[in-house]
Amino acid sequence: MKAMVQNKRFLSEKLCTLTLTGDEGITSASPGQFVMVKVNEAFDPFLRRPLGIMEVDGNTFTLLFEIVGRGTKMLAQKNVGEELDVLGPLGKGFSLFPSFGILVAGGRGIVPLYFLASTLARTGIPFVFLLGIRSREELPLLDFLEKFSPVFWSCEEEVPGGFCGDVVALLQQYLSSVSLPVGTRVYACGPEGMVRALCRVEMLRGIPVEVSLESLMGCGFGVCLSCGVEKKDGKGYYHVCKDGPVFLLSEVGL
Amino acid sequence: MKAMVQNKRFLSEKLCTLTLTGDEGITSASPGQFVMVKVNEAFDPFLRRPLGIMEVDGNTFTLLFEIVGRGTKMLAQKNVGEELDVLGPLGKGFSLFPSFGILVAGGRGIVPLYFLASTLARTGIPFVFLLGIRSREELPLLDFLEKFSPVFWSCEEEVPGGFCGDVVALLQQYLSSVSLPVGTRVYACGPEGMVRALCRVEMLRGIPVEVSLESLMGCGFGVCLSCGVEKKDGKGYYHVCKDGPVFLLSEVGL
Amino acid sequence: MNLAVSLGKMKLSNPVILASGTCGYGKELVSYLDLNQVGALTIKSLSITPWKGNPPPRVRETCGGMMNSIGLENKGVHRFLEEDLPFLETLTTRVFVGIWGKTIKEYVAVAQELEKARRIDAIEVNVSCPNVEKGGATFLEDEETLRRLVAEVRSVTGKFLIVKVGPQVRDWGKVVSIFEKEKVEAISVTNSFPALSVDVEKMDFFFHLKFAGLSGPAIKPLALKMVYELLCVTALPVIGMGGIATASDALEFLLLGARAIGLGSYTLVNPSSALQVLKGLEEYLTRKQIDDINSIIGKVR
């Protein structure tokens, strides 16, 4: 679909949100799904960029991305009124009916979890939101969480009001301070290091952890098989764009 | 240099002007010179586009181009405030001191001749401007010529006020109606067909004709030798970007 | 306007084919394009048993294209027949199926399995994969093995037989005479180009196997040269591919004499691009006032 930029905002030098108006197709998006965005009309950059969906309101949807390379840099240069070519929503999202949700986001991993939190809030399902950021530059991400509660956050540099450390340490602190209802699920999205660290958290034994993964993608809709992520049993690959991007932490080999 | 779009205007669906602010370098541009424009920051399109300089005012300069392919299409999508990467001024321009000038432009060939006309007007050298257009869609080009006189124009479709036919026929009509002072020069720019037709105009015998040529260009500044145009004597090639784009019609083999 | 073309006895409603490995097993594309509108689709090359392919990373964007190291991952011919054939049976378009093996025997086994499925119109033998019995060079690089491979597949299948070649070919003349002699019915050219990429941040090869296949618009001028040279030495119908993204790209191949064209990498970027290419072909013919696409095929020689 063609999607027109309605609004652009820089949260920091490296973090940008774009609000776009697309077509009917996007209305059905669910938390954890993503879109594939063509950043210009040329053949370079050649491939689309996968970006999580943060918010949907009718035909309008919001992306939040970190400027990490050429494609995201070009995306951040788009102006209001310009059109982007977008495929989606794609992939399988989070399960939506836990009795209680623990949402663990690292940095830009906030994107699908913000969408999930909004959905849980709307359906009245209780949850806690834990956000980890690397540096004070990412503090503006916290603003998104104002409407949710409880929210805890950590930062790897010392910042007043935040837990000093990474979000997995924050999660451990949180877990050791509460007793969880039956049917609790953990939902996580963040950098590879964070996801790996989650695997080692003893207190999560027995609690299903759904994690949204990133991988290099050729297509985003299942034809190219570029997006392999190993199955836990070593017997082949899941494909992040079709089987995921959300997986049970227990089923993937990281 | 980086040049920022100050103004963009569509004269018709296919004709667009961009006014840009660059640096000191452009101040010295003379009529017939051109710039090499990178239409985006990606590697596709790979090469720069050669475009004539239409007007210079301090660091500010104006381009007028026809949308013919991908590059010019992308250029026409630039918005005010966006930056373009531009090399120039490049090439050798027109000679500036005729006793009388006959300026013959076909379509977008108006670009260097408008610049020349402005310069001649400033130095008080008399000239006549002949413009040929293909269809009524190009009529807005005439507006540029309001400040000059005399101006004659032709159009290949019948339009009130214009000579019906091509600009070479118009030129012939003009030539047969006047007697030219010694030191008259003809200056021409237009499609290949027009330039070829000029070679066959008997009445131009003995009058120097300077013509601004187009050619495919790899670099625009003389290193790649892509822009060969045959010498009249068949002994090798001139290079449009260094030896031209302005040539004496008598020295090139077309 | 006539867009129908023929590859020897194989008739296609139009020359636009979805290339192997870039249209999955077909189904994945249904929300992006009506598969019955393309001339044919080519199922990802199948092996006799499921094959897990290469470890990630499997793809890298390059300038004007991409590199892939999928490693021929596929569900195997049996699961394909079970899970995907029923869907393909609902289509009216041509269905080509790619096959590959680590040994000649494996190729033959896949071809035999497919023989039973009447819905499958053609077998495309991908010979650009490593021959494990010959130390990993591709089947294309050893002419005697190539001849045996083609002959043995031919002997077990009555289906229309296509061989898909890549830039590893050393001598077109020899390869073509093998194909002609062994009754290959069409040649697909080209597969991706072996290439290399370095991860400068990690200071390592980007792909585990070092080499990966380069495809996409970047290779188009090289693919065109291959098609041209191939058509200088054979009268077998050629399916041209390599970097096609637009109708103009497709026309370059058709004008050189390819009787059909394959869309590969660009389908990943624009899953409905086959339809845009088709539309562009029609517009071109209209503009040029040509009413049969066959009259432009091979016009540039």
Added chain:
Amino acid sequence: MNLAVSLGKMKLSNPVILASGTCGYGKELVSYLDLNQVGALTIKSLSITPWKGNPPPRVRETCGGMMNSIGLENKGVHRFLEEDLPFLETLTTRVFVGIWGKTIKEYVAVAQELEKARRIDAIEVNVSCPNVEKGGATFLEDEETLRRLVAEVRSVTGKFLIVKVGPQVRDWGKVVSIFEKEKVEAISVTNSFPALSVDVEKMDFFFHLKFAGLSGPAIKPLALKMVYELLCVTALPVIGMGGIATASDALEFLLLGARAIGLGSYTLVNPSSALQVLKGLEEYLTRKQIDDINSIIGKVR
């Protein structure tokens, strides 16, 4: 930080070289970059008499690159010595000069002329051009002629001797053993890739000679593979090139083991890109806390 590298006995202040045919005769670039800042510049391949080159069109943009059919136009070695050498004598950087001929004799004659010019640091023998005595195949394709060519040029020049090769090489092992035996001192790889393009509007080949050379970022992954494979069979220093536009591109070649890199097509787009590449190399080394560029050369094998 040390950026100086050496190609055998040839020392360069840094590994960034301007490739032949894309920096003219040197002078053309002075308003865009300080030539003394690059490791070396390579003058466009010269022939013994002026050569007019191919008829236009001579260039076509492709996706991520370009094709050229300049046809080796140059002013000939004599005019070069007269018109350009004086300027080059004012420079402190290394000056390499490309040479070519239609016959071995012509190559030798050019080398002899250049021998007198002390300012010239190296001769780069472009062997990817048609050998008119052998029906137009390149000198690279016939190993015996290649050996004679290299030996004869070697016998008349005491200058540092580089041979520039292209993708026509059939067997790296053989070519390299010729170079090693005949005392070639470095290898430039790669020249542009023979390729084809069709003008669909005119329904004709785009270039008069049909084929033209593909260069630019599009070919980088192919050039990297060539450099890697070449370095598997030789210890001769290699100047890597093919599609380099950024410092990251240059690093890919250096990490694979190229001791210097050439900037070709991209100089046409950004005439000062050599300086940007140099700056990027410095930034990379700073970021990686490496103080000698030599310690990354060949790190990825």
